[in-house]
Amino acid sequence: xxxxxxxxxxxxxxxxxxxxxxxxxxxxxxxxxxxxxxxxxxxxxxxxxxxxxxxxxxxxxxxxxxxxxxxxxxxxxxxxxxxxxxxxxxxxxxxxxxxxxxxxxxxxxxxxxxxxxxxxxxxxxxxxxxxxxxxxxxxxxxxxxxxxxxxxxxxxxxxxxxxxxxxxxxxxxxxxxxxxxxxxxxxxxxxxxxxxxxxxxxxxxxxxxxxxxxxxxxxxxxxxx
Amino acid sequence: xxxxxxxxxxxxxxxxxxxxxxxxxxxxxxxxxxxxxxxxxxxxxxxxxxxxxxxxxxxxxxxxxxxxxxxxxxxxxxxxxxxxxxxxxxxxxxxxxxxxxxxxxxxxxxxxxxxxxxxxxxxxxxxxxxxxxxxxxxxxxxxxxxxxxxxxxxxxxxxxxxxxxxxxxxxxxxxxxxxxxxxxxxxxxxxxxxxxxxxxxxxxxxxxxxxxxxxxxxxxxxxxxxxxxxxxxxxxxxxxxxxxxxxxxxxxxxxxxxxxxxxxxxxxxxxxxxxxxxxxxxxxxxxxxxxxxxxxxxxxxxxxxxxxxxxxxxxxxxxxxxxxxxxxxxxxxxxxxxxxxxxxxxxxxxxxxxxxxxxxxxxxxxxxxxxxxxxxxxxxxxxxxxxxxxxxxxxxxxxxxxxxxxxxxxxxxxxxxxxxxxxxxxxxxxxxxxxxxxxxxxxxxxxxxxxxxxxxxxxxxxxxxxxxxxxxxxxxxxxxxxxxxxxxxxxxxxxxxxxxxxxxxxxxxxxxxxxxxxxxxxxxxxxxxxxxxxxxxxxxxxxxxxxxxxxxxxxxxxxxxxxxxxxxxxxxxxxxxxxxxxxxxxxxxxxxxxxxxxxxxxxxxxxxxxxxxxxxxxxxxxxxxxxxxxxxxxxxxxxxxxxxxxxxxxxxxxxxxxxxxxxxxxxxxxxxxxxxxxxxxxxxxxxxxxxxxxxxxxxxxxxxxxxxxxxxxxxxxxxxxxxxxxxxxxxxxxxxxxxxxxxxxxxxxxxxxxxxx
Numbered sequence: 016x017x018x019x020x021x022x023x024x025x026x027x028x029x030x031x032x033x034x035x036x037x038x039x040x041x042x043x044x045x046x047x048x049x050x051x052x053x054x055x056x057x058x059x060x061x062x063x064x065x066x067x068x069x070x071x072x073x074x075x076x077x078x079x080x081x082x083x084x085x086x087x088x089x090x091x092x093x094x095x096x097x098x099x100x101x102x103x104x105x106x107x108x109x110x111x112x113x114x115x116x117x118x119x120x121x122x123x124x125x126x127x128x129x130x131x132x133x134x135x136x137x138x139x140x141x142x143x144x145x146x147x148x149x150x151x152x153x154x155x156x157x158x159x160x161x162x163x164x165x166x167x168x169x170x171x172x173x174x175x176x177x178x179x180x181x182x183x184x185x186x187x188x189x190x191x192x193x194x195x196x197x198x199x200x201x202x203x204x205x206x207x208x209x210x211x212x213x214x215x216x217x218x219x220x221x222x223x224x225x226x227x228x229x230x231x232x233x234x235x236x237x238x239x240x
Numbered sequence: 241x242x243x244x245x246x247x248x249x250x251x252x253x254x255x256x257x258x259x260x261x262x263x264x265x266x267x268x269x270x271x272x273x274x275x276x277x278x279x280x281x282x283x284x285x286x287x288x289x290x291x292x293x294x295x296x297x298x299x300x301x302x303x304x305x306x307x308x309x310x311x312x313x314x315x316x317x318x319x320x321x322x323x324x325x326x327x328x329x330x331x332x333x334x335x336x337x338x339x340x341x342x343x344x345x346x347x348x349x350x351x352x353x354x355x356x357x358x359x360x361x362x363x364x365x366x367x368x369x370x371x372x373x374x375x376x377x378x379x380x381x382x383x384x385x386x387x388x389x390x391x392x393x394x395x396x397x398x399x400x401x402x403x404x405x406x407x408x409x410x411x412x413x414x415x416x417x418x419x420x421x422x423x424x425x426x427x428x429x430x431x432x433x434x435x436x437x438x439x440x441x442x443x444x445x446x447x448x449x450x451x452x453x454x455x456x457x458x459x460x461x462x463x464x465x466x467x468x469x470x471x472x473x474x475x476x477x478x479x480x481x482x483x484x485x486x487x488x489x490x491x492x493x494x495x496x497x498x499x500x501x502x503x504x505x506x507x508x509x510x511x512x513x514x515x516x517x518x519x520x521x522x523x524x525x526x527x528x529x530x531x532x533x534x535x536x537x538x539x540x541x542x543x544x545x546x547x548x549x550x551x552x553x554x555x556x557x558x559x560x561x562x563x564x565x566x567x568x569x570x571x572x573x574x575x576x577x578x579x580x581x582x583x584x585x586x587x588x589x590x591x592x593x594x595x596x597x598x599x600x601x602x603x604x605x606x607x608x609x610x611x612x613x614x615x616x617x618x619x620x621x622x623x624x625x626x627x628x629x630x631x632x633x634x635x636x637x638x639x640x641x642x643x644x645x646x647x648x649x650x651x652x653x654x655x656x657x658x659x660x661x662x663x664x665x666x667x668x669x670x671x672x673x674x675x676x677x678x679x680x681x682x683x684x685x686x687x688x689x690x691x692x693x694x695x696x697x698x699x700x701x702x703x704x705x706x707x708x709x710x711x712x713x714x715x716x717x718x719x720x721x722x723x724x725x726x727x728x729x730x731x732x733x734x735x736x737x738x739x740x741x742x743x744x745x746x747x748x749x750x751x752x753x754x755x756x757x758x759x760x761x762x763x764x765x766x767x768x769x770x771x772x773x774x775x776x777x778x779x780x781x782x783x784x785x786x787x788x789x790x791x792x793x794x795x796x797x798x799x800x801x802x803x804x805x806x807x808x809x810x811x812x813x814x815x816x817x818x819x820x821x822x823x824x825x826x827x828x829x830x831x832x833x834x835x836x837x838x839x840x841x842x843x844x845x846x847x848x849x850x851x852x853x854x855x856x857x858x859x860x861x862x863x864x865x866x867x868x869x870x871x872x873x874x875x876x877x878x879x880x881x882x883x884x885x886x887x888x889x890x891x892x893x894x895x896x897x898x899x900x901x902x903x904x905x906x907x908x909x910x911x912x913x914x915x916x917x918x919x920x921x922x923x924x925x926x927x928x929x930x931x932x933x934x935x936x937x938x939x940x941x942x943x944x945x946x947x948x949x950x951x952x953x954x955x956x957x958x959x960x961x962x963x964x965x966x967x968x969x970x971x972x973x974x975x976x977x978x979x980x981x982x983x984x985x986x987x988x989x990x991x992x993x994x995x996x997x
């Protein structure tokens with residue numbers, strides 16, 4: 016049996032008096048696309064943030080490749096986000112003051128790579144995602160679809176093992192949404208990355224190998240696509 | 241290192257407005273600091289220049305008959321010209337004689353070397369100076385030969401100097417006296433005082449577009465930037481602004497150094513090259529200010545945690561309690577205690593000094609601490625006003641009074657210190673020259689008085705000059721009363737015609753027909769016969785004092801000022817011998833031309849001693865006026881910087897609220913309501929804080945001046961007019977700064993802004 020890449024067990028997390036997660040458990044297998052489904056406020060984004068080490072659960076544990084992730088320091092979790100994880104969010108994940116190529120090169124540059132090398136790799140990814148023509152435009156000068164493809168390029172540039180995508184097509188029309196998902200899933204499969212996908216759109220969830228439904232902060236059902 | 245590179249890139253590409261505003265604020269800081277710190281070295285350089293020109297003389301009697309090196313003999317005459325100090329050095333030099341700094345050679349007989357300002361004066365009024373600077377101008381004196389750029393100074397070459405001294409070497413003191421500690425403290429206090437509003441501006445600028453910076457840092461954290469890297473990036477942004485600011489500040493300082501010299505309260509001005517801080521001060525400013533900018537940027541991030549999902553505050557907004565008023569009230573209480581027990585605890589006494597310094601310091605700190613509470617008071621007052629605008633503004637102030645007070649604090653502290661100085665400076669001036677100042681009020685303008693005349697004076701010629709109204713010469717004689725046993729019993733009396741003196745002073749002295757008058761208090765008994773003595777105390781004649789000796793009405797200050805000899809005025813017709821001339825009094829029409837015409841008509845020795853009262857007072861008055869001007873300029877500068885802070889904050893606050901403003905407009909709120917609310921939101925905290933600062937200044941000044949009154953018996957009044965002007969200036973600055981941002985409200989308040997957002 017394949018060992019899970021990421022494991023969450025009995026996660027509890029509250030924001031003030033409001034519980035967001037109440038005993039959620041889930042496994043993410045290597046190379047699989049896992050969709051987290053559920054109504055608004057069910058806790059699916061919070062679960063994704065805990066799996067990515069962005070949030071630390073109040074109780075329960077998160078393991079990445081067998082090691083505890085939730086007990087790591089902020090510094091080490093930041094390092095993992097830079098090297099092993101990639102992110103595509105609905106809004107605001109690009110630095111508005113930087114050009115597309117600078118945005119894509121960011122994880123590499125923060126990891127200590129040389130600027131020229133980082134930009135060359137960033138340009139490769141922009142070409143693969145068919146947005147090389149906006150390489151030197153800033154985030155505000157691109158369309159929504161272009162911006163999300165740049166975000167996908169940035170998520171993939173460091174060769175991550177897991178990509179976390181929170182409503183990646185939420186702000187796009189259906190045509191652009193499908194294009195972004197095709198590119199994201201295609202590239203991830205090509206380099207063997209797992210994807211944890213939060214969505215409430217069945218059309219987008221259809222890209223997943225497996226779907227889990229979250230309700231009231233816990234797993235309600237699991238479906239293999 | 242690469243993180244710094246990324247930070248540099250972000251700093252240059254991200255919010256350029258913030259970068260420019262912060263850099264400008266830092267530039268002002270650097271320029272002000274360098275200017276303020278350079279003032280003391282400028283004063284020192286001025287003293288050094290004077291000392292380098294001064295000389296040690298040779299004892300010519302001791303070296304008589306001996307072979308000596310080449311000599312120069314100098315005679316220095318100090319006087320006035322059109323209200324400015326004026327110095328002429330007569331020179332008789334042998335080739336190879338020692339020279340003062342700046343002189344390649346001495347002028348020969350008939351030649352003159354003059355300062356640039358003196359040459360300009362000679363060209364403008366050739367007749368007025370011809371007698372005092374006789375000869376052909378052969379050269380201009382360079383900066384090295386002068387103490388200031390506006391000095392009136394000349395070397396006049398003559399064949400024979402009559403009353404001069406032979407120079408052994410120039411440079412009277414090996415080094416000038418060091419700057420007094422009090423002056424150093426005052427300069428640092430002035431610099432720090434001016435820094436307060438500038439630092440507020442720097443702090444304000446670093447908070448500009450804080451939300452977009454937070455978004456940027458969050459995005460970086462999401463893709464793996466560690467907290468340390470995020471801090472380094474934020475610090476780099478501050479550092480870039482700091483370095484750009486230092487470069488700008490150096491440029492400002494270099495460009496504005498010359499005009500800034502004109503603001504310093506030193507007679508004859510200061511050379512731009514002398515306004516130069518010490519090496520240590522340069523280092524502190526050039527390294528310290530960027531460090532301060534970086535620290536400000538990092539400290540502003542201290543209270544927030546930047547995570548991959550956004551920014552959250554580590555500490556909730558603190559409530560603003562009335563306890564904030566306690567320090568200022570305690571400070572003022574200490575000053576009131578000093579006033580109430582002025583007879584025992586006056587300044588100078590240990591407890592009195594402690595109460596004054598402690599109370600004053602606590603009041604200044606207390607005003608800063610109290611500012612949020614006073615701002616909230618402004619908000620509460622607004623909330624009671626009818627209309628939507630005051631309610632909107634009151635709501636914003638109430639939600640975060642500390643933010644409202646932040647910008648206000650710098651301006652308020654400057655206003656308090658300025659108000660206190662405006663009350664205190666007249667005391668300083670009065671201590672230095674009250675008698676002269678009072679005399680100015682009682683005597684006619686343009687009244688020239690001279691020293692003793694060595695050479696004969698053609699009084700008729702002086703009287704005939706246009707603009708000369710009256711001339712009288714005062715003589716001196718010595719008399720002794722009956723029963724005189726030794727020479728010490730002799731007394732001096734002033735010899736002059738009472739009516740002529742009255743005409744010269746422009747006053748009715750009440751001369752009547754008597755030929756002898758009392759000057760002030762006098763114990764001469766009427767009807768007494770007194771002996772008139774010569775220089776060897778021999779009796780030359782006898783004088784019978786009249787049966788009635790009237791007392792003349794002179795201002796007390798004239799009697800105290802050494803104007804008269806003794807306490808009797810005797811008409812010259814009563815004396816057989818000529819009493820000589822100890823002083824000439826020349827009344828002119830008060831114009832500079834008439835005064836200089838009279839001076840030019842006098843023999844050279846008298847022309848240099850002839851002084852008007854205005855010129856005498858100017859010696860102390862110029863310094864006082866200089867300080868007063870410096871205080872006023874400091875106030876205006878501080879208010880301008882404060883207004884700039886306010887404009888920046890207002891513009892940023894409006895920008896950050898663009899969505900809510902656009903929503904309000906979309907719901908039908910008129911733009912004028914929003915504009916008015918922005919004005920009130922900024923104006924109300926400023927107004928209440930200004931009132932609080934002036935009230936504190938009034939209490940502090942009244943206590944201090946009241947204590948002095950108890951101590952010295954003199955009466956001082958509070959400068960309400962100056963204070964009102966200062967408050968008005970602050971109000972106008974606030975209004976203009978806020979009004980300047982109103983077009984922004986109109987631009988981003990349109991409903992279309994919702995789409996753009």
